[in-house]
Amino acid sequence: MRVGPVDPARPGKPAPLASLSLLALLSLLAVACAPSAPRSTVPPSDASYSEYGNKPQTRARGAAAPASAKADPQSIRYQLIYVVHGDAGYAYYDKAGVRRYADTEAVAQAVEVAANSPSAEVFIFHQKPTPFLWFFRGSDGTMRHYRKGRLLRTEGYDRATREDDLGAEAALYRKYSLAPVPVACPPEAAPGGPIRFFIYFGHEIPVTGGIPYSRSRPDMAFSVASFARGLERFGGPACPHAKPFSLIVLSACHGGTPAATAAIAPYASYLLASPGELHLSYLDTRAFARLARENPLPYETVHAEAWGRAIAVESFARLQERTSTAITLSLYDTEKSAAYLEARRSLWKTADGQERKRVDTPSSQAAETYRDCAENPSFGSGGEEAGVTVYFHAPRFGLDKSRVFRSGWECPVLASQRMGDNAWLERPFFNP
Amino acid sequence: MNKFIAILAMVTVAATASVKAAPGSALVEEQYKAALSHVTQEVAQAKDPQEKRQILGHFINGMKDGLQKAEGLESISEADRASLHAVTGKFFAYDAELNGLAGYDRVADADLNAFAGYVQQSMEQAPISGGGVYISGGALIVVLLLLIFLL
Structure with missing residues (x-):
């Protein structure tokens, strides 16, 4: 069987080398010079949807929204903003292989929430590049916009090139949201507009921006600081009497470090995050739809705590079913938590504002990168007195399998001390 | 089997670098996670505890050896060495627990399937997201070449 191009001038014979080279060169040029491809409007067709109740309703771009979705701003009680990072390794295998x-x-799960929330406006940003014609680069991400349970639009977009502070996503949100984003703090607490929730799914957000986060854009920085700026782009300034978000859910590893919680605290009344590692089974936020239906207005701060607890409890139960590694979820009352951390600032932050890393101790028995902050007695227990409710389940194996308590925070361990001269390998622990 | 373990150790190194080494890293990482799942399924299908323990021991020791060789390369940076060291340390701990050494309770025969799943899930969540375990793209190539020729 013949493969490859055929020279039309010499039927039946392979193309000469020069022609092949030219073809390859043209192909390369086509790739290099290709303009940004048309935006994808294809929703995910993965089998994952079978786990959730509702499939997305697709609409052609530019088509008019259903009449019921053309709501006035007053009829929208809640806004949920999902940002799902998908531009890295997110595959895993369940127990059945x-x-x-x-x-x-x-x-x-975000689509299920959106489709079942008649009083909410939901934005879902999937930060995953889409190819165009299998060959060209398409968009960097896809937005799905729901209002009152109906999909209004699916739109591709490009992300930033140098530093990702969710600017592209926030621009789309500002363009389509029924509720305007405040530009300044009100003089006093002035309830009005929908209650906002922000939900992020991804890998651990680096504290510093030097670590590549997105596979397709390894030079694009992403950090806790840029994430916090993104929160402001979506919700407006961090006002003491009117925080932009009622609840932020951070479904990522090590979202509950002092540095991360302190950076996010000004933007939300409550934060639900995992101080330790979190398996890719992730948090379960489907309770949002039920809670939005069951809770009448007026919405009070106490509801944010209740909603956070409900999502924590359901996520905790699902993770217990699926995983045998440690599970730690923390629900932070950000006002109390921020004050607690501020009082212990020198324990987790250096004088020049950098994240302080703990020096490892000889008693450590594994190559850990994070440790429970409460192992330092000066930090305190970091529990209820810090405004933190901790949901902890010990791993089925490992040294922590009998552990019954964890504080609400994990602190980084100083890498150079931890790794120096293969010290841990030489400890008696590993050479009995 | 030795070759399989060596390849798995190799792709472990590659998977820790998946975010940095963009081209082809997705495929390598998929293979890595598939291989982890394969070991778990193999343990589950093994008939007796001795066989299960043998599969797990062989896998863990192979990973330890391969990763330690990679770690010993002079050409990699200290940051990369630290990343590899963190992953290697996890396998030392798994080995100790499987065999009841160094203060660990020995994994009971009835728990070997669950232990295999635990190792798999720990690796799924740890290499990329577990506290910044990364290796640079340039060092990755050197490490892979060494593993290919030495293991």
Whole structure:
């Protein structure tokens, strides 16, 4: 069987080398010079949707929204903003050996929430590049916009090139949201507009921006600081009497470090995050739809705590079913938590504002990168007195399998001390 | 089997670098996670505890050896060495627990399937997201070449 191009001038014979080279060169030029491809409007068709109740309703771009979705701003009680990072390794295998994709599952649960929330406006941003004609680069991400349970639009977009502070997503949100984003703090607490929730799914957000986060854009920085700026782009300035978000859910590893919680605290009344590692089974936020239906207005701060607890409890139960590694979820009352951390600032932050890393101690028995902050007695227990409710389940194996308590925070360990001269390998622990 | 373990150790190194080494890293990482799942399924299908323990021990020791060789390369940076070291340390701990050494309770025969799943899930969540375990793209190539020729 003949493969490859054929020279039309010499039927039946392979093309000469020069022609092949030219073809390859043209192909390269076509790739290099291709303009940004048309935006994808294809929703995910992954089998993950079968786990969730509702499939997304697709609409052609530019088509008019259903009449029921053309609501006045007063009829929207809640806004949920999902940002799902999918531009890295998110595959995992369940107990039956079936491959799953954490980001696709996260989008699927967001779609289920959106389709079942008649009093909400929901934005779902999936930060995953889409190819165009299998060959060209398409968009960097896809937005799905729901209002009153109906999909209004699916739109591709490009992300930033140098530093990702969710600017592209926030621009789309500002363009389509029924509620305007405040530009300044009100003189006093002035309730008005929808209650906002922000939900993020992804890998650990680096404290510093030097670590590549997105596979397709390894030079694009992403950090806790840029994430916090993104929160402001979506919700407006961090006002002491009117925080932009009622609850932020951070479904990522090590979202509950002092540095991360302190950076996010000004933007939300409550924060739900995992101080430790979090398996890609992720948090379960489907309770949002039920809570939005069951809770009448006026919405009070106390509701944010109740909603956070409900999502924590349901996520905790699901993770217990699926995983045998440690599970730690913390619900932070950000006012109390921020004050607690501020009082212990020198323990987790250096004088020049950098994240302080703990020096490892000889008693450490594994190559850990984070440790419970409460192992330092000066930090305190970091529990209820810090405004933190901790949901902890010990791992089935490992040194922590009998552990019954964890504080609400994990602190980084100083890498150079931890790794120096293979010290841990030489300890008696590993050479009995 | 030795070759399989060596390849798995190799792709472990590659998977820790998946975010940095963009081209082809997705495929390598998929293979890595598929291989982890394969070991778990193999343990579950093994008939007796001795066989299960043998599969797990062989896998863990192979990973330890491969990762330590990679770690010993002079050409990699200290940051990369630290990343590899963190992953290697996890396998030392798994080995100790499987065999009841160094203060660990020995994994009971009835728990071997669950232990295999635990190792798999720990690796799924740890290499990329576990506290910034990354290796640079340039060092990755050197590490892979060494593993290919030495293991």
